[in-house]
Amino acid sequence: MRVQWLISGFVALTGPCIIWASCGRSVDRRVAGEAAGQVIYVDEVDDLIQNSLYEYLFAIFDARSIATNELINSRLLEIEARTRGLTIDSLLSIETARIGKVETKSKYIRDNALHGGVIEEKSPFKVHQPDSEIGKKILDNSYRKFLKVRFIETLRAKYKTKVLLARPQPPAIGLDDVRIYARGNENSKTCITIVSDFDCSACRRAYPEFRKVFERYRDQVRFEAVNLSQNVTWAILLAECAGEQGNFWNAYEALYSENYHRTDRDSLIRILGLNRNECIACLESSRMNSKITTSMAQLHSCGIEVTPTVLIDRRTYYGPLESGAIGRFLDDLLLQKQND
Structure with a gap:
């Protein structure tokens, strides 16, 4: 019953197909409604409810996965019992x-x-x-x-069992004008992008899990970090200015450490081994502030509003922010690419 409700709700919301607008998404100009002579298009509706749409899709996928595995297990028991009389x-x-x-x-x-x-x-x-x-x-x-x-x-x-259900495929998100820092296997065709804020409590709780994923997959996957906040904070400024000196990742680790809130700016500059004069000039620069503001505005225009947000191959990941769950998703993706 729950699956039927999800499917009927999903169909009622989406109609026969989903085509996304903005940020590299194709535009669906079918008309959804009219009001006072003003046309409302399907892509405008979908932009408002895209998170709900993918929650439905993933709920359907999970239900199908459970049912598929139950059927497989039942068939295997029947086959083995029949084989052995x-x-x-x-x-x-x-x-x-x-x-x-x-x-x-x-x-x-x-x-x-x-x-x-x-x-x-x-x-x-x-x-x-x-x-x-x-x-x-x-x-x-x-x-x-x-x-x-x-x-x-x-x-x-x-019996070499395989589950061949395809995971829902969220739309690709364009990050051309976003400030991105990479590490791990930078030549990998698989990438995971963490959009986070050093002052976000949920980001700080999730960081140890993200760190575990990095340690496990650093040789296989390109890892990217993107800063996002409601305002340009001094922590984001410091990380970006450290990046100007080729030291972004040390700053990133330091700013997610437990001691971050107990360490003043000058001490962090010294700990990170940054050129102090260059760093101070960067921190006080309207140019850097403008670059960060532009980058964050681009993220907002793509519908990325909350932190942490995880993208895998530039598509929003909707699973649990736990290293085991992310690892299983990456394992499936890497295996699929290997088979392809």
Whole structure:
């Protein structure tokens, strides 16, 4: 029902196709409505609701992914049971018992830190002791599911399973007039762009996750940083002026460190080893202020208003801002490019 609602809502909002306007997007001049003789075009509507549109698309994709994997698992169990002349229940009983000799319940409890308590799926906020009657029942059910998953993983490898659903493809965003700094594999055809603000609390919370992604993929992916704020802050100015001296990334790391708010400007200039006179002149320069303002205005014109925003291959990434989730997205993208 939820998937049907999402699809019907998505169709009602978008019509037969989505074509984006501005920032390198093609323009859809179909008429959506009229008011007092004024025409309202589809691209104007889409510009207002583009985030909602992609939330629907990704929700549909996630629902399809879950359903696809459930169907694959069911088919694999049927095939394996038929091949071995067993019922599915008998197959699962034999194989989970075999796996359970290695992946014992005590190991499962230890690996998942379940000594302190277990949680029932339908009551996720209540913890039960594993030696209580209900705790034992929850633990037994959880352990059986774990053994079944382990067996299905072996079947997926044996039968070379593939999930071929294509992720939704957000529109490409043009950043021609935006100030961008790059590191990692600068020749890579895959790039991740972090649009952030040193004074944004969400950016500071996300930064350690972004750092983990950089450390893991620095040899495979081009990493880009772009500054965005409501105003030209002194931190952004300092990073940009450090960039003028070829020292942007050291400034970037320093400004995201825990000590940033406890360090004054002169101390940061000294720590970063910048030419002080050149840096002060840059910080006080209307020219640099104007360049940053122009860059941020271009981001706003492309619909990038919030920080942090993550672009992958210049397309907005809508997944969790967590290193594991971003890593899985990059793994899929790199594999797809390799296969292509």
